[in-house]
Amino acid sequence: MRNFLFFIIFSIIAISTVEAQSYGSSYFPRTDISATSAGAMRYGLYGYDNPAFLSAFKGNDITIFGSSPVEDSKFSRWGFVTASKGFSFYFNQERESGRRINDYGINLSAGNEGFAIGAGYGWSNGDRSFFARDNFWQVGAFSRPVKYLSLSVLGVFHQSKDMNEGVFSAAVRPFGDEKVSGFFDYILQSENNPVKNRWAAGIAVEPLPGLRAIFRYFEDKTMSAGLQIGLGGVSLFSHSNLRDDGKIGSQTYGLRIGSQDRNFLSVFQKSNVAVQNLYGGLKYQKYKLFDGSNTLIDALRNIEDVKNDDTYKGIILNLSGCNINREMLWELREQLKSLQKTGKKVVIYIDGGGMDLYHFASVADKIVMDPVSAMQLPGYSAGKTYMKGTLEKLGIGFDEWRFFKYKSAMETLSRDKASEADKEQRQALVDDFYDLAKSDILTSRPQLTTTFDDIINNKVLISSRDALKLGLVDTLARYDDLEKIFEGLVNSSISLKSLASSSKKHLPDDNLWGKKNKIAVIYALGACAMDEGITARRLINDVRAAAANSDIKAIVLRVDSPGGDGKASDYIADGLKKYAKHKPVIVSQGSVAASGGYWLSMYADTILAAPNTITGSIGVIGGWYYNKGLSDWTGLTADQVSKGERADLFTGITIPLLGITVPHRNMTPEEKDKIKEFFLSEYESFKGKVATGRKRSVDEIEAIAQGRVWSGIDGLNNGLVDVLGGLNDAIKIAAQKAGLDSYEIVEYPEQPLFDFGSLLGIPKIPSLESSELIKDIKLRLEFNGMPLFLLPDEFIDLIK
Numbered sequence: 001m002r003n004f005l006f007f008i009i010f011s012i013i014a015i016s017t018v019e020a021q022s023y024g025s026s027y028f029p030r031t032d033i034s035a036t037s038a039g040a041m042r043y044g045l046y047g048y049d050n051p052a053f054l055s056a057f058k059g060n061d062i063t064i065f066g067s068s069p070v071e072d073s074k075f076s077r078w079g080f081v082t083a084s085k086g087f088s089f090y091f092n093q094e095r096e097s098g099r100r101i102n103d104y105g106i107n108l109s110a111g112n113e114g115f116a117i118g119a120g121y122g123w124s125n126g127d128r129s130f131f132a133r134d135n136f137w138q139v140g141a142f143s144r145p146v147k148y149l150s151l152s153v154l155g156v157f158h159q160s161k162d163m164n165e166g167v168f169s170a171a172v173r174p175f176g177d178e179k180v181s182g183f184f185d186y187i188l189q190s191e192n193n194p195v196k197n198r199w200a201a202g203i204a205v206e207p208l209p210g211l212r213a214i215f216r217y218f219e220d221k222t223m224s225a226g227l228q229i230g231l232g233g234v235s236l237f238s239h240s241n242l243r244d245d246g247k248i249g250s251q252t253y254g255l256r257i258g259s260q261d262r263n264f265l266s267v268f269q270k271s272n273v274a275v276q277n278l279y280g281g282l283k284y285q286k287y288k289l290f291d292g293s294n295t296l297i298d299a300l301r302n303i304e305d306v307k308n309d310d311t312y313k314g315i316i317l318n319l320s321g322c323n324i325n326r327e328m329l330w331e332l333r334e335q336l337k338s339l340q341k342t343g344k345k346v347v348i349y350i351d352g353g354g355m356d357l358y359h360f361a362s363v364a365d366k367i368v369m370d371p372v373s374a375m376q377l378p379g380y381s382a383g384k385t386y387m388k389g390t391l392e393k394l395g396i397g398f399d400e401w402r403f404f405k406y407k408s409a410m411e412t413l414s415r416d417k418a419s420e421a422d423k424e425q426r427q428a429l430v431d432d433f434y435d436l437a438k439s440d441i442l443t444s445r446p447q448l449t450t451t452f453d454d455i456i457n458n459k460v461l462i463s464s465r466d467a468l469k470l471g472l473v474d475t476l477a478r479y480d481d482l483e484k485i486f487e488g489l490v491n492s493s494i495s496l497k498s499l500a501s502s503s504k505k506h507l508p509d510d511n512l513w514g515k516k517n518k519i520a521v522i523y524a525l526g527a528c529a530m531d532e533g534i535t536a537r538r539l540i541n542d543v544r545a546a547a548a549n550s551d552i553k554a555i556v557l558r559v560d561s562p563g564g565d566g567k568a569s570d571y572i573a574d575g576l577k578k579y580a581k582h583k584p585v586i587v588s589q590g591s592v593a594a595s596g597g598y599w600l601s602m603y604a605d606t607i608l609a610a611p612n613t614i615t616g617s618i619g620v621i622g623g624w625y626y627n628k629g630l631s632d633w634t635g636l637t638a639d640q641v642s643k644g645e646r647a648d649l650f651t652g653i654t655i656p657l658l659g660i661t662v663p664h665r666n667m668t669p670e671e672k673d674k675i676k677e678f679f680l681s682e683y684e685s686f687k688g689k690v691a692t693g694r695k696r697s698v699d700e701i702e703a704i705a706q707g708r709v710w711s712g713i714d715g716l717n718n719g720l721v722d723v724l725g726g727l728n729d730a731i732k733i734a735a736q737k738a739g740l741d742s743y744e745i746v747e748y749p750e751q752p753l754f755d756f757g758s759l760l761g762i763p764k765i766p767s768l769e770s771s772e773l774i775k776d777i778k779l780r781l782e783f784n785g786m787p788l789f790l791l792p793d794e795f796i797d798l799i800k
Contacts, residue, residue, distance in 0.1 A: 016560035026132075027156065027165050028197060028218065033065050033079075033252055035214040035226040035239045039142055039150045040171035040183035041204045042228075042261070042297055042510050046083035047107035048090045050140040050154045050169070051118030055107035058509055059259025060084045076341040079103075081797045086110065090122075094131060096161075101126035101133055112551075114515030117141045134158045142516040147176040159333075160277045178206050183216075197222075210264035214239060215394055216342035222249070230261030230508075246488065260508045271310045273486055276302060279321040282328050284558065285747060286525050289754045296535060299520065300335050300728040302499045313490050314345035316482050319357060320370075326433070327591040327610045329360040331726030333440070336363050347486050349479050354477035355380060358472070359437040362444045367487055368482060369464045369473040377472075378419075378455050380433045382426045385418045386788050395629030399666055407619040407707025408594075409788065423733070429614065432711040436611050445739070447471045515676055517740050519731055521556045522748045524572060528564035528596035535749075536568035540575045542748035552746065554584040555733035557604065558727055563596025563617065567681070572601065575691075577603045584737035586729040588730035589613045590719070594709055596788075598720070599686070606733055608725040609712035614721055618690055619707030620682045620787045622675070623780070626663045627652055638664060646671065650785075659786045660781050694719060 031049040035041075038050035046061065049055040060083070067077040075534050079092035090105035102125050109118030124133040142152035154167040166188035173181050184201045215734050217223050226239020227701075235256040243249040263269075278294060286293045306312045307311075315336075331387030336346050340363075345742035348361045351370035355377055361367050369375075391398055391413060400414035408422040418426075442449050448471055454596075455462075455470060467473045477485060490538030511515075518618070522542055526533030546552050555574065563569065576585050587593075594617035599613075601607050609615050631637050636653040649671070652664040667675070687705055691698045696719060702708070704718045715721035723729065735743055780788075 003392045004219070022328050024091070026163060027154075028185075028200065029211045032224075032241065033067065035216060035237070036181070036202060036204055037169040037171060037183040037185045037200070038140075038152050038167075039152070039212070040181050040202075041168065041212065043083070045090070045701050046081045047088040047109060047118060047120060048081060048105055050142065050167075050747075051107035051120040051138065052111065052116040052140040052142045052152065054083065054086050054107060054118055055111040055116030056113050056142075056144075056510075057083060057259075058085050061258030063254055063256040064566055065252060065254035065383055067250055069250045070248045096131075097699070099127040099130050100390050101128065101131040101287050103133065107138075113142050113144065113509075113513070115141070122610060133162055134160050137164075147513045150513055163345055170729060173513065176512070179204050206262075207260035208264060210235075210265050210266070220244065224251075227229060229264050231265060232260060232263040233258065235261045239383070256588045257491070262508055266309075266311045270313070271492060271494045272309075272497045273483075274302070274306045274315040274499050275496050276315060277318045278324065279318070281325075282561070283526060285749075285751050289752045290744045291754065294479075296331070296727060297747070300331060300726070303332070303335040303339055304728065306499075307342055307344065312344065313492075313494060314347070314365075315339065316347045316349070316486060316496070316737060317364075317571075318349050318479055319353065319361060320349065320351045320479065322353070324356060324360075325591050326356045326612050328437075329356055329611045330612055331362045333360050335727060335728060336785045340365070345486070345489055347482060347489065349482055350375070350473070354378070355437060362441040364444075366475065366485060367473040368477050368485060369467055370477040370478060371464050372694055374463050375467060375472070376461060377456055377459065380430045380437075380613055382430050384412055386412050388412075388414060388416050389408055390793050392628075395627065395631070395633055395664060396662060397626045397628030399624040399626070399672075401622040401624070401672075401679060403673060403676060404619040404621075404683065404705070404707040406709065407617070407621045409621045411621040428714070429709065429711055432713050433612055436713070445471065513740060515551055517743045518549070518552045518744050518746050519554045519556060519734050519736075519738070519740070520549075520552045520748060521558060521727070521744050522546060522732070523560075524556050524597075524600050525558075525560050526560055528566075528600070529570040530565065530568050530571070533564060534561060534568060534572065534600075536565075536571040540571050541750065542750075543572060543575040546581050546746075546748060547576075547583065552583070553713055553738040553740055553743070554586065556588055556727070556730045556734050557600065558588045558590060559593040559597050559600045560589075560590030561597035562592050562594060563599070563601060565783065566596060566599065566620075566686070566787065569596040570689075573600050573603050573693075575642050584734050586730045586734045586737070588725075588727045589615055589712070590727075595619065595707075599689070602690050604693070604735065606722045606730075607720070608723045609715055609721040610726055610728045611711065611713045611724055613712035613715070614709055615712060616710040618701065618703065618705035620679055620686065621707065622679060622783075622785065622787050624663070624667055624785050625781060628666075628667045630662055646685075662781070663784065679787055710734070 029570065031045055032043045035051055036044065038044050039053050040364045043057045046057065059227055062080060062791065064080045065078065070289045077092065077094045081090045086109050092103040094101050103122065104124070105120055105122040107118060107120035109116050111117060120138045123135045138154060140152060140154040144149065144150045150171040151788045152169045156165040156167070158164055167185060169183065170680060171181055171183040181204045184199070186199045196217055197220040200216055202214060206212045211430045212228040214226045215223070221244040225242065226237065228235060228237040238251070238253040241250045242249045280294070281291050282299060284296060286295055290698045291656060303315065306315050314419040318658055333361065340346060346364045347366045347368060348364035349368045350357065350361050351373040351618040353375050354606045358375060358377060384708050398413045400410045402410060405421045406425050408419060411419055411422060438452060442452060451470065464476050468476055475485065483494065483496055522736045524534045528534055530537045546555050552581060555576070587603050587607045589601060589609040591609065592614045593601055593609065594614050598615055598618060631653060638651065638653045640648065640651045642648050649667070650663060652662045654661045687698050687701045691701045704720065708718060710718065712724060716724055731745065
């Protein structure tokens with residue numbers, strides 16, 4: 001509403017400025033390359049007809065046009081417009097009787113799809129007097145308060161003031177989409193203006209995707225009629241200007257190349273098959289430029305696009321070199337199942353792999369395996385490496401502060417084998433992973449019902465030939481044979497279409513007018529820390545920005561974190577609770593959202609997890625590293641002065657290069673008692689926060705706490721999780737809770753433009769300090785003696 005009021009004020013000022021001086025009309029002849037009024041269809045003349053509309057355009061286009069009278073061979077016209085969001089350049093050349101004029105225009109805008117202002121400057125060189133040219137400034141604004149209405153105003157200020165103009169344009173979409181648009185222009189002129197051509201009205205219809213017909217009638221009884229054909233990244237257009245006697249006066253034609261338009265040929269294309277290469281891993285976010293990585297959200301939306309596009313018969317996935325974690329594979333698998341429910345087919349190519357990859361591939365209607373390859377299906381295992389003996393040999397003492405049965409994040413440092421409680425929870429996870437994979441595989445491939453367990457238990461390495469005999473795969477072939485294999489599956493010829501790395505490139509954005517409602521996806525990834533991992537100190541600014549943005553109607557927090565510093569977790573959890581309380585907040589848990597990772601999740605309106613997500617671990621753990629002979633074999637010693645009975649507690653030798661300090665002594669029994677008291681208090685606080693967030697009693701939370709980790713399946717049963725699902729499901733629930741039929745996704749944190757080092761080909765040299773082991777040691781020593789809300793590293797390894 002505020003933008004609409006500003007538009008009204010801007011219109012009054014602009015029109016009143018030109019009204020007293022206006023004389024003559026050059027607007028219609030200058031913009032007759034466009035068949036409609038400004039903003040009525042697609043992007044018009046990319047700001048040349050009203051610069052404000054450049055803010056409604058998001059792509060990069062170039063349009064080349066030509067025009068000539070039917071009966072006058074002495075006159076010709078051609079030109080081009082190139083545009084990107086907020087900027088355009090225009091060139092027009094006319095020739096007549098050996099004379100020539102070149103027109104140029106630059107336009108800029110600021111705003112968004114709902115309201116914007118813009119300005120431009122036009123100038124000419126050549127025979128200006130013969131062609132009656134004059135340099136001019138133009139300022140404009142538009143408002144689209146609802147999806148049915150587009151209003152715009154333009155003031156054109158010439159060097160010759162008697163040529164100034166004020167133009168008001170309106171367009172209406174009765175159905176709220178691109179199928180029908182009515183439009184009207186009115187030009188303010190002086191009453192004694194001899195040229196009576198002050199208004200025009202018309203209609204544009206798009207009966208089929210990309211096919212547009214336009215008719216326009218002017219006050220001087222001339223008319224124009226035209227046709228546009230969209231072909232995806234290319235469009236063709238032509239329209240005829242009809243004189244008042246009904247004869248064709250001139251013909252205009254042109255070609256547009258660039259951003260996506262609806263494709264008229266799609267009406268006749270019913271045999272496309274999408275091809276997606278999943279080489280490497282899936283990232284959560286990527287650089288804006290020069291980054292061809294696959295991301296989870298793009299992969300999910302690509303499959304969704306194929307599902308909803310009637311021109312596609314299905315999808316082919318290439319898993320050669322695929323290295324995607326178990327939870328993400330489950331999300332993609334579920335998305336493929338949804339696609340199959342529409343009758344579309346899935347073909348998956350593998351050239352090896354293990355349990356997770358085969359679990360994913362089993363969803364396919366046809367699994368194709370490379371003839372010279374093998375797979376391993378050994379089941380699931382969860383092991384740990386214990387470092388007690390290593391620390392003793394290094395002269396490093398470690399005192400585990402474990403006050404809760406299942407909180408085992410430190411036991412690899414204090415024990416030489418697993419505790420019974422830890423074995424119990426790890427076995428439960430392994431059982432759930434196995435049962436999930438077995439259930440899904442047998443549902444998709446029931447022919448394995450009687451042989452599955454035997455294959456797992458008795459086959460060590462399965463060759464491609466044996467995989468075919470056992471019914472694990474359907475055929476042996478190379479990747480370049482997949483087109484013929486898919487054609488055999490659907491009994492018809494097909495056309496392969498490679499999916500772009502981002503589904504945002506697939507669709508035009510002119511189908512809905514006005515500011516687009518948005519859903520924010522905020523990623524909280526890695527260890528819970530203030531300046532590393534989730535970088536809570538910075539991420540809280542993204543939370544505030546998303547909460548304060550009125551265009552963002554809901555927030556999805558994607559959590560993939562094993563926990564860490566409780567303060568960092570609370571920064572984000574409390575920030576969402578405080579700043580986004582007026583919006584739906586949905587949490588999508590990735591591979592792991594446990595301990596401090598669960599803390600991030602607990603205040604959400606809805607929590608989603610995959611069946612194989614590791615969640616829970618409500619508890620606190622800590623420990624104390626100290627010098628127990630490290631100086632003896634390293635020769636490193638330390639000395640200090642201090643004041644305070646326990647000031648020496650946190651001093652010791654610092655290991656060169658690593659910057660790691662090891663305290664010189666263990667804690668006394670009295671100090672340990674105080675630590676225990678503090679840890680128990682922190683645990684009670686954590687349970688209380690979870691109880692508040694989940695609307696449960698503290699006793700109910702205690703029954704599932706004590707540091708116990710749970711699979712997503714168990715989390716659903718015990719109330720830590722509300723829905724089994726992935727990121728795409730979380731976005732749909734957010735849209736439903738916000739009452740959105742259509743929306744855009746905005747992602748936080750905002751990513752840099754590009755990876756400078758990668759762009760220049762500078763190799764990334766690994767260092768000891770950058771290794772995950774050293775990072776983990778430094779994190780634990782940074783919080784030496786402090787409570788950690790952390791999952792054991794071995795559980796993180798289990799999800800890979």
